[in-house]
Amino acid sequence: MPSGVIPGKYFVQGDEAIAEGAIAAGCRFFAGYPITPSSETSETMARRLPEVGGVCLQMEDELASIHAVGAASVGGMKAMTISSGPGISLKLEGLGWGIKNEIPYVVADVQRAGPSNGVATRVGQGDFYTIRYGSAGGNHSIIALSPKSTQEAFDLTIDCFNLSEIFRCPVFLLTDETVGHTRELLVIPEEDELKVVKRFKPTVAPEKFVMYPLNTPGVINYPFPNIGEGYGICVSPYTHNSKGYASTAQDIQEKMARRLVLKVTENLDKLVRVESQKMEDAEFAVIAYGGNARPAVAAVDMAREQGMKVGFFRPIIVWPFPDADVLKVAEKVKNILVCELNIDGQLSREVARASKGKAEVFHFGSGGVEPHLPAQIFNEIRRFYK
Amino acid sequence: MAITIVKDFCKGCGFCIVSCPKKVFDLSDEMNKKGYRLPAPVRIDDCTGCSLCDLYCPDFAIVLEKTKKKDKEKEVG
Amino acid sequence: MSTVGETLNVLHPLVEKYLRKERMPHMACSGCGIGQVVHSVLLAIDELGLTPKDTVWVQGVGCSSRITYSTWVGDNVDAHHGRMFAVATGLKMARPDMNFICFTGDGDCGAIGGNHFIHACRRNLDVTAILFNNGIYGMTGGQVAPTSPVGAVTTTTPYGNIEDPFDMCQMAVAAGASYVARWRSTDFKALTNSLKKGIQTKGLAFIEVLLQCPTNFGRYVLKSSNPQDVLTWIKEHSVTQKEAEKLSKEELTGKYLIGEFVHRPERTGIVERYQEFLKTHQKY
Numbered sequence: 113m114p115s116g117v118i119p120g121k122y123f124v125q126g127d128e129a130i131a132e133g134a135i136a137a138g139c140r141f142f143a144g145y146p147i148t149p150s151s152e153t154s155e156t157m158a159r160r161l162p163e164v165g166g167v168c169l170q171m172e173d174e175l176a177s178i179h180a181v182g183a184a185s186v187g188g189m190k191a192m193t194i195s196s197g198p199g200i201s202l203k204l205e206g207l208g209w210g211i212k213n214e215i216p217y218v219v220a221d222v223q224r225a226g227p228s229n230g231v232a233t234r235v236g237q238g239d240f241y242t243i244r245y246g247s248a249g250g251n252h253s254i255i256a257l258s259p260k261s262t263q264e265a266f267d268l269t270i271d272c273f274n275l276s277e278i279f280r281c282p283v284f285l286l287t288d289e290t291v292g293h294t295r296e297l298l299v300i301p302e303e304d305e306l307k308v309v310k311r312f313k314p315t316v317a318p319e320k321f322v323m324y325p326l327n328t329p330g331v332i333n334y335p336f337p338n339i340g341e342g343y344g345i346c347v348s349p350y351t352h353n354s355k356g357y358a359s360t361a362q363d364i365q366e367k368m369a370r371r372l373v374l375k376v377t378e379n380l381d382k383l384v385r386v387e388s389q390k391m392e393d394a395e396f397a398v399i400a401y402g403g404n405a406r407p408a409v410a411a412v413d414m415a416r417e418q419g420m421k422v423g424f425f426r427p428i429i430v431w432p433f434p435d436a437d438v439l440k441v442a443e444k445v446k447n448i449l450v451c452e453l454n455i456d457g458q459l460s461r462e463v464a465r466a467s468k469g470k471a472e473v474f475h476f477g478s479g480g481v482e483p484h485l486p487a488q489i490f491n492e493i494r495r496f497y498k
Numbered sequence: 499m500a501i502t503i504v505k506d507f508c509k510g511c512g513f514c515i516v517s518c519p520k521k522v523f524d525l526s527d528e529m530n531k532k533g534y535r536l537p538a539p540v541r542i543d544d545c546t547g548c549s550l551c552d553l554y555c556p557d558f559a560i561v562l563e564k565t566k567k568k569d570k571e572k573e574v575g
Numbered sequence: 576m577s578t579v580g581e582t583l584n585v586l587h588p589l590v591e592k593y594l595r596k597e598r599m600p601h602m603a604c605s606g607c608g609i610g611q612v613v614h615s616v617l618l619a620i621d622e623l624g625l626t627p628k629d630t631v632w633v634q635g636v637g638c639s640s641r642i643t644y645s646t647w648v649g650d651n652v653d654a655h656h657g658r659m660f661a662v663a664t665g666l667k668m669a670r671p672d673m674n675f676i677c678f679t680g681d682g683d684c685g686a687i688g689g690n691h692f693i694h695a696c697r698r699n700l701d702v703t704a705i706l707f708n709n710g711i712y713g714m715t716g717g718q719v720a721p722t723s724p725v726g727a728v729t730t731t732t733p734y735g736n737i738e739d740p741f742d743m744c745q746m747a748v749a750a751g752a753s754y755v756a757r758w759r760s761t762d763f764k765a766l767t768n769s770l771k772k773g774i775q776t777k778g779l780a781f782i783e784v785l786l787q788c789p790t791n792f793g794r795y796v797l798k799s800s801n802p803q804d805v806l807t808w809i810k811e812h813s814v815t816q817k818e819a820e821k822l823s824k825e826e827l828t829g830k831y832l833i834g835e836f837v838h839r840p841e842r843t844g845i846v847e848r849y850q851e852f853l854k855t856h857q858k859y
Contacts, residue, residue, distance in 0.1 A: 115859070116859045141665070141668070141669060143664075143665065162852065162853060162856040162857060163856060163857060163858040163859060164857070164858075164859050165853055165857045165859070167668045167669070167849065169664070169668065171661065171664070171694075172690050172691065172694040173690060175658065175661065175691075176658070176661040176664070176690070176691055176694070177661075179654060179655065179658040179661035179662050179665065179691075180661050180662070180664050180665035180668075181665060182662070182665065183652065183654075183661070183662040183663070183664070183665025183666045183669070184665035184666070184668060184669040185665075185669075186652060186665070186666065186669075187665060187666045187667075187668070187669025187670045188669055188670065189669045191665070205655055206655060206658065208655075209654070209655055209658075339631050339650040339652065339666065339670060339673065340628070340629070340631070340650065340670050340672075340673050342628060343650075344627065344648060344649055344650055344651075345650050345651070345652075346644075346645040346650075346651045346653070347651065347652045347653060348644060348645065348651075348653040349636070349653060349654065349655045349656075350653075352645075355645070356645055356651070357597075357598065357644075357645050358641075358644055358645070358653075502585045504585055504586065504587065506600065507587075507599060507600040509600070509603075509604075509605035509606070510605055511605045511606035511802055512606075512802075512803075513606070513802070516803060534605070552587075553611070553614065553763040554611065554761070555610070555611075555614075556603060556606070556607055556608060556609065556610025556611045556614070557600050557601070557603070557610050558586075558587035558589065558590045558594075558599070558600075558610070558614065559587075559600075560587070561585050561586070561587050561588070
């Protein structure tokens with residue numbers, strides 16, 4: 113399969129970088145519905161995917177998109193969709209199909225100010241919990257990565273595709289309008305510098321192959337046979353046994369739930385992706401993610417200029433939440449300031465939970481529309497710094 | 499024609515009994531393990547091999563097999 | 576010679592060849608017409624020489640779909656409620672070389688799945704879709720469907736349905752499906768032939784089948800759980816298009832037209848158009 117990667121330096125929006133990252137990762141199916149601020153990804157895919165022989169469809173709605181994407185992956189293609197908050201809400205049931213049947217694909221959420229339709233063209237960070245807990249019924253883990261820049265939007269999209277194959281599940285790219293719509297430098301490397309994980313295929317005969325490894329919940333790098341490969345696969349939205357036959361038995365439900373949770377939680381070592389700056393001697397930490405990360409870094413620099421021992425920590429992987437790394441931060445510093453673009457406090461809640469009381473956690477939230485200004489964050493640092 | 503009722507599949511709907519133009523079937527006294535009362539091809543000699551029972555059965559519970567003797571008789575006329 | 580089969584030593588040849596034995600008997604109620612339609616589908620598959628290697632069964636949620644869940648011995652893809660057509664779109668675009676037999680129902684196609692249904696017709700997706708129209712929601716216990724007749728007493732219309740039903744076939748025709756037809760579960764030969772025609776027609780083949788639901792439609796709407804009564808009702812309320820020409824508008828009210836409505840294989844669909852499109856636009 114031709115990579116379609118065109119190495120070089122580009123001046124593009126994060127949304128476009130997502131599309132290029134997907135193509136570099138081998139994505140050859142995209143289905144989406146226009147929704148601000150993600151539409152530029154759909155438009156880039158519409159232009160680029162046919163060039164690499166891929167299928168790009170504008171579906172009739174958000175639900176059709178996620179189901180077509182899951183189906184295309186069942187059909188053997190690496191697939192992706194993108195949306196924003198209101199569309200992600202619509203996709204949540206369909207996401208469950210991908211989770212339950214262990215189907216690899218990528219869903220990107222370009223967050224906008226919310227709730228509801230909110231402000232379509234402006235930034236927010238209110239879907240942090242939605243993507244983790246929004247799909248019906250619980251009993252599953254979620255993997256989500258969040259870029260801070262156009263370059264990371266490209267790099268992490270490839271990472272998302274790789275993780276989706278390794279963990280055989282849908283993976284989120286949780287981004288936002290700031291990253292999605294900011295134009296900056298993107299460097300696309302040579303093809304041989306890219307690390308792309310190929311889909312795992314069975315090495316045993318169909319009679320011996322276990323489609324859903326319910327009895328080995330922690331196994332990853334697990335094969336995913338597709339239709340037309342002679343494996344007689346069964347895909348079902350209901351709780352099903354390891355063959356894919358729907359079941360109401362309690363022990364099957366138990367095994368299925370454990371499989372979908374543990375396959376991620378038992379492999380956390382594969383999911384460490386964090387960033388620290390100036391944390392070595394820090395007594396105060398600022399935590400932010402996505403489009404709010406760089407203002408936080410600038411504020412930390414301002415604080416350092418004033419002699420304050422402030423450091424910056426960023427979860428690049430937002431789900432599963434990097435508990436162990438956040439605990440290390442909490443054990444080191446006295447206070448943590450979490451800066452996020454929501455008033456209800458989502459990231460800060462996770463940070464507080466993971467800190468286990470080792471540091472005091474302050475939530476600096478705003479409703480969105482604008483990311484925090486470095487000066488705003490710096491003021492908050494000054495308020496709480498001891 | 500040899501008619502076999504696949505006991506475990508029959509759900510006692512009665513379509514075979516009602517649809518047979520030659521009234522080959524009757525309800526038997528036998529029940530399968532689900533409690534459905536099974537039909538039986540009691541007048542098998544009247545069977546013309548029309549296959550309506552097979553088509554009407556929603557549960558693939560009727561297996562028809564052309565018997566050599568009957569075919570030969572038909573050929574001779 | 577007659578015998579009554581003891582165990583599964585004797586199996587129907589279609590079951591032997593095409594269905595997963597451990598999933599039989601299927602979960603349909605006694606007297607339900609779904610099994611009859613599946614029988615016709617298997618005959619069509621058999622007569623055309625389709626195989627488990629090149630054919631996928633796709634279904635949604637409802638009796639229409641759950642009875643065929645993981646029943647076909649090849650690949651089975653069961654979608655969320657209403658999303659069968661969206662899933663079929665993804666599957667077919669990924670594997671245009673394979674055949675897709677798709678099952679759907681009153682709610683799956685006409686209610687929650689309505690949008691995906693009309694767009695699949697508009698795109699003329701090259702699959703064969705069979706709509707099980709039993710005029711009610713069976714799996715969930717007998718609620719009204721968008722295909723329920725006016726006046727039908729159901730669990731959610733205890734005083735009688737006041738809404739008009741869809742004519743799903745006319746919607747498929749208007750939206751662009753290449754082949755559209757309506758039959759009854761007991762139109763065995765016509766249905767099998769129509770299925771063969773639909774499978775062989777490029778573009779979306781939409782085949783609606785009126786069938787008996789003795790458990791819910793029978794009990795709630797007709798006050799009888801006897802499947803024969805439901806079959807009789809269907810017969811009394813259906814008329815061939817030729818017969819319909821002789822009837823007045825009043826006489827036709829509440830009647831279902833049976834037969835083929837459209838066969839336009841010349842209308843291209845998204846699958847072949849996309850393949851053509853790539854010939855121009857693929858660079859790498």
